[in-house]
Every structure is written in structure tokens, then in C-alpha cells.
Amino acid sequence: MPAKPEILKLSPIANSRLFHIEAMELRFSNGVERRYERLMTGGNGAVMVVAINEYNQVVLIREYAAGLDDYVLTLPKGLIDPGEDALTAANRELQEEAGFAADQLTFIKQLTAAPNYMGHRIDVILARSLSVSKLEGDEPEPLEVVLWPLDNLPELFARDEFSEGRSIAALCLVEQLLRTT
Amino acid sequence: MPAKPEILKLSPIANSRLFHIEAMELRFSNGVERRYERLMTGGNGAVMVVAINEYNQVVLIREYAAGLDDYVLTLPKGLIDPGEDALTAANRELQEEAGFAADQLTFIKQLTAAPNYMGHRIDVILARSLSVSKLEGDEPEPLEVVLWPLDNLPELFARDEFSEGRSIAALCLVEQLLRTT
Numbered sequence: 001m002p003a004k005p006e007i008l009k010l011s012p013i014a015n016s017r018l019f020h021i022e023a024m025e026l027r028f029s030n031g032v033e034r035r036y037e038r039l040m041t042g043g044n045g046a047v048m049v050v051a052i053n054e055y056n057q058v059v060l061i062r063e064y065a066a067g068l069d070d071y072v073l074t075l076p077k078g079l080i081d082p083g084e085d086a087l088t089a090a091n092r093e094l095q096e097e098a099g100f101a102a103d104q105l106t107f108i109k110q111l112t113a114a115p116n117y118m119g120h121r122i123d124v125i126l127a128r129s130l131s132v133s134k135l136e137g138d139e140p141e142p143l144e145v146v147l148w149p150l151d152n153l154p155e156l157f158a159r160d161e162f163s164e165g166r167s168i169a170a171l172c173l174v175e176q177l178l179r180t181t
Numbered sequence: 182m183p184a185k186p187e188i189l190k191l192s193p194i195a196n197s198r199l200f201h202i203e204a205m206e207l208r209f210s211n212g213v214e215r216r217y218e219r220l221m222t223g224g225n226g227a228v229m230v231v232a233i234n235e236y237n238q239v240v241l242i243r244e245y246a247a248g249l250d251d252y253v254l255t256l257p258k259g260l261i262d263p264g265e266d267a268l269t270a271a272n273r274e275l276q277e278e279a280g281f282a283a284d285q286l287t288f289i290k291q292l293t294a295a296p297n298y299m300g301h302r303i304d305v306i307l308a309r310s311l312s313v314s315k316l317e318g319d320e321p322e323p324l325e326v327v328l329w330p331l332d333n334l335p336e337l338f339a340r341d342e343f344s345e346g347r348s349i350a351a352l353c354l355v356e357q358l359l360r361t362t
Binding site: 016032063070 | 182193196199204205253291292293294295297341345
């Protein structure tokens with residue numbers, strides 16, 4: 001692996017409520033210089049929850065996704081609040097978005113979305129020993145909850161409305177873990 | 182599934198070479214109004230290539246990822262050029278980034294990265310019948326190519342340097358397909 005490129009200059013390009021665009025002037029170890037742009041994250045990170053119930057079903061939500069201007073089927077997820085740890089955030093998001101609380105929470109892996117131009121990271125959390133528990137969230141409308149059999153992931157992955165790489169990855173990682181333990 | 186929210190207003194917020202930030206004023210079917218921000222894509226989409234050689238190894242590359250300011254292990258990928266179709270783009274990127282051409286190219290699935298706030302989509306392409314063929318790309322430095330046994334994905338997924346949700350998803354989808362056909 002070559003030495004990391006030297007950062008010659010970092011300059012903010014644009015900021016909005018959600019996004020922070022930054023330019024990077026880089027010199028690679030072979031002397032080549034390039035200008036990159038990347039999206040930075042503030043905040044405390046994010047969590048994505050794979051919640052499995054006693055019937056070996058995974059808890060999915062159907063919500064409006066502004067990036068696609070369409071409803072998608074996905075896993076509960078959200079930002080970690082200040083002072084919160086990832087497991088607590090996962091249990092809160094699960095209650096807000098899907099109406100379940102978990103007694104057992106396990107960190108699985110930190111995923112990136114598009115590391116070439118984004119700093120965003122999300123912690124995948126496995127949630128088990130579920131019980132019904134609803135917390136009020138900031139959703140503009142109630143989310144539809146869908147319980148999907150964990151032993152039929154191929155049919156879920158074939159659906160156009162289930163397209164998020166991180167959600168497919170999270171389910172594969174959990175399915176692999178449960179298969180081998 | 183509720184009716185899609187009505188888009189009351191779309192306004193550009195900021196543009197850079199790579200990023201286009203847009204504000205959306207939405208009215209949900211229950212009457213609730215919200216302001217969203219999203220990242221739009223221009224261009225013709227992108228491809229991610231799962232190339233499998235005759236030894237059942239998948240072709241990985243190690244490249245600098247500006248979003249993380251670090252080297253990552255990932256799949257060959259890139260933007261579709263104007264006038265190019267996804268399979269042609271996949272074969273070009275595979276030659277530019279990893280030095281292989283494929284005789285057999287199959288579309289697997291279109292993935293999204295973070296659909297809640299990004300319109301970005303990437304086509305996963307399975308590439309087989311590989312031969313050595315190098316094309317010059319726009320990389321600032323040569324990429325390291327790593328051949329990884331397809332029957333040992335759990336060890337790959339456990340590595341911190343292999344963190345991209347879309348890459349893990351793409352490998353799972355291909356492994357699932359090859360296992361059942």
C-alpha cells in the first residue's frame with residue numbers, strides 16, 4: 001500500500017443544513033497532484049438496526065426517501081444523538097420507527113456509503129429479544145412496518161424497492177453471523 | 182403505501198463540480214409539510230464490477246478514498262460515460278482499474294447508497310471469462326489489485342478496510358446467485 005497522499009490544502013466549498021462540501025488538494029506519493037471534492041459529516045455518526053423477532057423475521061420499514069422521490073423498503077436507521085452511544089441510539093430508532101424495543105443489542109460492523117467522496121459511516125446493530133414499545137420520533141407520517149422472514153432474503157433483495165447497498169450488506173452480515181453461531 | 186408527498190417547491194442550494202444540493206418543500210398525504218435537502222446526480226449513472234476469474238477469485242482493488250482520507254479495499258467502479266451502456270462501462274472500468282477484460286457481462290441489480298438524501302444509483306455487473314487487458318484510466322496512481330477467494334467472503338467482510346455497503350451487497354448478491362445456479 002503506498003503512503004497516503006499529502007493534503008496540500010482543504011477548503012470549504014458550500015454548506016447547507018445537511019451537507020458540507022470540501023475541496024482537497026492532494027499530492028500522491030508518486031508526485032501527481034489532484035483536486036478532489038468530498039462531503040463531510042458532522043455529528044456523532046449513525047446507526048442501522050437489524051432487529052430479529054422470535055419468529056426469525058427481520059423488522060423492515062417502508063418510508064419516503066427524498067433522494068429517489070419514492071417510498072422504499074429499508075431497515076430502521078438514524079443519527080446518533082449527542083451524548084448517546086450507538087446501541088442506545090439503535091434501540092431508540094427501533095422504537096421510534098418500528099415500535100419495538102430490544103433487550104439484546106450487538107455491534108456488527110461499521111459501514112461506509114460511498115467512501116470515495118463521502119465521510120459518512122453507519123454502525124450496523126443487531127437487535128434481539130424484542131418487545132412492543134413505541135417512542136415518538138420526528139417522522140412526518142407513521143411508517144409502515146413489514147416483518148420479513150430471514151430465511152427468504154433472496155426474494156427481498158430481488159425487489160426494486162429494496163435497493164440500499166448498506167441495508168443489503170447489513171442483512172447479509174447478520175445472516176452470515178447467525179448461520180455460523 | 183401512502184400516496185407520494187406533493188412537491189411544493191424545489192430550489193437549488195449549492196453546486197460544485199461534483200455535487201448538486203437541492204431543497205425540497207414537501208406536503209405529505211396526511212397534510213404535514215416538511216423541508217428536505219437532497220444530493221442530486223447528473224450524468225449517466227455508475228457501475229460496480231464483480232469480476233470472477235477461473236480460480237473462483239473476485240478481483241478487488243485498493244485505492245485512496247478521499248471521503249475517509251485512507252486507502253480502502255473495494256470493487257472496481259466508475260461513472261458511465263455519455264453514450265456508453267452499463268455493460269460496456271463495466272468492462273472499461275475493469276480494464277482501467279484492474280487490468281482485466283471480461284467476455285461475459287451480466288447485470289445483477291441497481292443499488293442506491295443513501296436514498297433518504299441522495300439520488301445516486303449504481304449498477305452491479307457480474308463479469309466472467311476474464312483475460313489480461315489494460316486500458317489507461319484517469320487514476321492518479323496505479324491501483325493495487327487483490328484476488329480474493331469467493332468462498333472466503335466472511336474474512337473479507339470482517340476487515341476494516343472493506344467497509345463499503347454497496348461492495349458487500351454486490352458480493353453477497355453474486356455469491357447468492359452463483360450458489361443457486
